[in-house]
Amino acid sequence: MSGLITLHGWGRERLTEILDKAEGYVASAQSTAFSGATVTCAFFEASTRTRLSFERAAHRLGAYVMGFSPELSSVTKGESFKDTILTLTAIGTDVFILRHTLADAADLAAGWSGRPVINAGLGSREHPTQTLIDALTLRQEFGRLDGLRMAIVGDIRNSRVARGHLIALPTLGVELTLVGPTPFMPQDNPWGVRTSTNLDDELGDVDVVYLLRIQAERGSSADIPSSAGYARRYGMNEERLSMMKPTGVVMHPGPINRGVEIDDATADSERSLLVRQVANGVPVRMAVIAEALEGVR
Amino acid sequence: MIVVRNARVLTPSGIEDASVVIEGDTVHSVGAEPEANGHQVIEAGGAWLGPGLVDLHVHLRDPGQTWKEDMRSGARAAAAGGFTALVAMPNTDPPVDDRTTATAAVERAAGIEDVEIVAAGALTRGRSGEALADFDGMFEAGVRIFSDDGDSVPTAGLLRRAMAYLRDLPGALIAEHAEDRSLAATGHLHEGEVASRLGIAGLPALAEELVVARDLLLAATTGTRLHIQHVSTSGSLDLIRRARAEGVEVTSEVTPHHLALEESAVEGLDTNFKMYPPLRGRDDRVALVEALRDGTIDVVATDHAPHTTAEKEVPFEEAPRGVIGLETAAAVVATNALGGDPRLFFERMSIAPAGIAGLSRHGRLVEKGSPANLVLFDPNLRWVPGGFASKSSNSPFAGIELTGRVLMTIREGKITYEGGSG
Numbered sequence: 259m260s261g262l263i264t265l266h267g268w269g270r271e272r273l274t275e276i277l278d279k280a281e282g283y284v285a286s287a288q289s290t291a292f293s294g295a296t297v298t299c300a301f302f303e304a305s306t307r308t309r310l311s312f313e314r315a316a317h318r319l320g321a322y323v324m325g326f327s328p329e330l331s332s333v334t335k336g337e338s339f340k341d342t343i344l345t346l347t348a349i350g351t352d353v354f355i356l357r358h359t360l361a362d363a364a365d366l367a368a369g370w371s372g373r374p375v376i377n378a379g380l381g382s383r384e385h386p387t388q389t390l391i392d393a394l395t396l397r398q399e400f401g402r403l404d405g406l407r408m409a410i411v412g413d414i415r416n417s418r419v420a421r422g423h424l425i426a427l428p429t430l431g432v433e434l435t436l437v438g439p440t441p442f443m444p445q446d447n448p449w450g451v452r453t454s455t456n457l458d459d460e461l462g463d464v465d466v467v468y469l470l471r472i473q474a475e476r477g478s479s480a481d482i483p484s485s486a487g488y489a490r491r492y493g494m495n496e497e498r499l500s501m502m503k504p505t506g507v508v509m510h511p512g513p514i515n516r517g518v519e520i521d522d523a524t525a526d527s528e529r530s531l532l533v534r535q536v537a538n539g540v541p542v543r544m545a546v547i548a549e550a551l552e553g554v555r
Numbered sequence: 556m557i558v559v560r561n562a563r564v565l566t567p568s569g570i571e572d573a574s575v576v577i578e579g580d581t582v583h584s585v586g587a588e589p590e591a592n593g594h595q596v597i598e599a600g601g602a603w604l605g606p607g608l609v610d611l612h613v614h615l616r617d618p619g620q621t622w623k624e625d626m627r628s629g630a631r632a633a634a635a636g637g638f639t640a641l642v643a644m645p646n647t648d649p650p651v652d653d654r655t656t657a658t659a660a661v662e663r664a665a666g667i668e669d670v671e672i673v674a675a676g677a678l679t680r681g682r683s684g685e686a687l688a689d690f691d692g693m694f695e696a697g698v699r700i701f702s703d704d705g706d707s708v709p710t711a712g713l714l715r716r717a718m719a720y721l722r723d724l725p726g727a728l729i730a731e732h733a734e735d736r737s738l739a740a741t742g743h744l745h746e747g748e749v750a751s752r753l754g755i756a757g758l759p760a761l762a763e764e765l766v767v768a769r770d771l772l773l774a775a776t777t778g779t780r781l782h783i784q785h786v787s788t789s790g791s792l793d794l795i796r797r798a799r800a801e802g803v804e805v806t807s808e809v810t811p812h813h814l815a816l817e818e819s820a821v822e823g824l825d826t827n828f829k830m831y832p833p834l835r836g837r838d839d840r841v842a843l844v845e846a847l848r849d850g851t852i853d854v855v856a857t858d859h860a861p862h863t864t865a866e867k868e869v870p871f872e873e874a875p876r877g878v879i880g881l882e883t884a885a886a887v888v889a890t891n892a893l894g895g896d897p898r899l900f901f902e903r904m905s906i907a908p909a910g911i912a913g914l915s916r917h918g919r920l921v922e923k924g925s926p927a928n929l930v931l932f933d934p935n936l937r938w939v940p941g942g943f944a945s946k947s948s949n950s951p952f953a954g955i956e957l958t959g960r961v962l963m964t965i966r967e968g969k970i971t972y973e974g975g976s977g
Contacts, residue, residue, distance in 0.1 A: 339870065360870035361753050362824040381872075382754025421754050445759070446751035477741070 260553035261353065261374030262546050263364045265386045265426040273430055276545050277394050283541035286318070292551050293320040298351040300326045301378065302358040307512055308378050311539030312355050316547055318540065324351060339363065340370055347371040353550045374550040382416045382476065388511050389422035391542045393430055395535050396466065399507060404431030409460045411437040411492055412470030412519055413478045415444050419511045420470060424449045435460055438492060441481035457492050461501040469494055469510045469519045485518045495521045499529060507531050557965070559931060560588060562599035565606065565901050567920045575604055577927045580968040584923055602933040602962055605901040606918050607639025608885060609908040611808055612704070612784060612856035614877065615672070619648025624861040624946045630669035632945035634971035636881040637930035637961035640671040640909065640917045644704045652677040654692025661697045669971045673912060675700040678717050678729065684709040687717055694724050699913060702730035704784060707766050709736060711773060718779035726913050730782040733766035733791070734831065743872050745818045745833040753824070755872060758833050760788040767791045771798040774805060782911060783807040785858050787832035789842035792851055806911050808856035809843050811880055811887040812951055820951065826867040826874035827949050830860065844892050847903060854908040857884045861947030879945050883952045885932055886959035895934050927968040936960040
């Protein structure tokens with residue numbers, strides 16, 4: 259049962275293989291390769307780009323997409339997570355694409371359903387397809403990943419995107435520094451990466467500034483006195499952009515909060531890869547879905 | 556008459572290889588083998604025979620949540636684990652917090668044969684942390700141990716009033732669950748490596764240590780006896796050592812799971828490893844084992860907390876906290892933590908807890924005339940826990956081979972458990 263719950267344990271070859279596969283899908287036409295297959299998007303947490311790009315990716319592979327939103331389902335009538343997964347399995351799905359607030363939801367769903375589960379964002383644990391998207395985007399931009407330096411800036415403690423990056427990007431040769439106020443840092447540093455509380459000190463050394471949103475829905479706005487103060491210390495703006503190398507770029511997994519972690523000029527500048535990140539969501543997710551469906555065939 | 560032959564017996568003069576004769580509810584003799592006609596003879600084969608184990612910290616869920624456990628099933632689990640007495644925590648539904656609920660608990664416990672159940676009472680009314688519980692009514696019903704276990708008394712002011720009052724009731728003991736809500740509120744596992752890696756909110760060691768420090772200072776100023784439940788961090792041990800050196804009358808307990816397991820065990824998010832306080836790091840675990848050996852920690856208590864499989868088969872962050880422990884404690888402690896020392900084993904699991912709870916018929920060295928509350932424990936027998944006598948099976952040790960097994964438990968001269976041969 260393959261699926262993709264975590265990139266933990268993936269070596270450089272395996273990661274490169276899926277990035278190559280995704281690259282191959284970038285310009286691919288509509289396919290019927292997986293017609294007859296069904297994937298279920300079970301999103302127990304809000305999403306725009308992840309959900310739509312997973313759906314688009316499945317369509318482009320020829321698969322049928324069953325959508326499921328808890329707020330419009332029997333979850334509102336008290337159906338448990340387990341019973342919901344069992345119900346969706348009984349209706350008939352080959353693969354689950356799951357987003358959930360809880361870290362182990364995908365492992366449990368895989369166990370209950372016996373189907374491959376693709377992690378579309380689990381709590382603050384990991385968001386592996388976002389990590390693959392960002393790796394692909396960077397590889398396109400710089401022609402390599404080895405030796406790139408990235409500062410991940412913001413609410414890292416609550417960020418599943420940052421955790422995915424910490425798991426996989428060092429394996430691909432990207433050197434990471436975590437930047438943000440101490441209350442936004444993980445309590446422990448099992449990855450052994452550099453940390454810094456001063457963004458301005460880091461800007462001259464990095465190729466990529468990777469910005470994160472303050473995750474108000476996980477209570478992190480209570481960890482800082484104000485978003486205005488945060489914006490002054492850590493917000494990316496034209497002045498800070500000018501402190502970077504001329505080749506330096508800005509990335510963000512979205513959704514962005516303009517005026518907090520990024521200002522309008524930076525978000526819309528040619529040094530911003532934000533739109534390309536979103537566009538790469540489709541081919542990367544095609545590669546991941548294709549692998550999962552190949553596994554069940 | 557019951558004759559236990561060829562046991563290693565914990566007597567007032569140390570460990571003796573002897574046979575023990577039990578008559579009625581009393582040990583009749585310790586020494587050479589008697590004539591065995593008509594007696595029930597048990598061949599111990601060198602297993603340890605000592606006072607029945609005493610658990611200061613058990614959740615029987617009765618009344619209110621009897622689908623998880625009840626007095627009868629909990630007592631069977633206790634007997635299977637070698638226990639002859641246990642203290643039942645008052646966080647039942649309704650909680651034990653006044654004369655009526657205490658009388659009911661004491662009366663129902665008296666009807667249980669497998670183990671002596673000692674009912675503890677709440678410190679605050681309804682366990683709400685807002686007003687003092689009915690100490691006099693509960694005391695008159697026979698309650699001596701008071702705890703809001705599951706929660707700390709939230710404010711120093713309220714706990715000081717409880718201490719000041721209970722100081723005057725002879726034999727009363729405050730048992731505190733040390734956990735600062737404001738630091739621990741959203742946590743699900745130890746705030747350390749695993750929590751950071753999985754992005755799950757942690758419970759910092761500080762949440763325990765702040766309350767331990769507060770409680771020790773309050774106990775020092777009020778002069779009230781204090782027992783700290785399930786100590787889990789080395790920082791708490793430092794605080795306890797310092798308070799003891801200054802003359803504070805404090806005792807403490809540690810659970811078998813905190814002695815044997817570390818936060819790394821939680822990595823797979825198996826909910827049978829979810830409990831509060833959480834499994835800590837290696838340094839903490841090593842410090843707990845050392846503290847149990849040197850006496851900084853007085854006793855092992857299981858914090859037996861049954862939950863059904865359906866309740867535990869949910870995402871980690873939604874799972875109820877707690878694991879069962881009665882049936883595996885002796886093995887985990889005797890061989891893992893205490894390195895096979897029978898004297899220390901009985902001290903920490905029977906003699907000291909009986910002393911803290913004031914149970915005169917338990918925790919007694921085996922000699923002529925001592926109460927026949929006994930356990931026969933084979934420290935070398937290997938077995939795999941499963942098929943629990945408890946109604947619940949949420950054990951972190953299920954399916955894992957343990958060394959050391961209870962062969963027989965005797966309460967007041969009656970065999971309450973016999974098994975463990977395979």
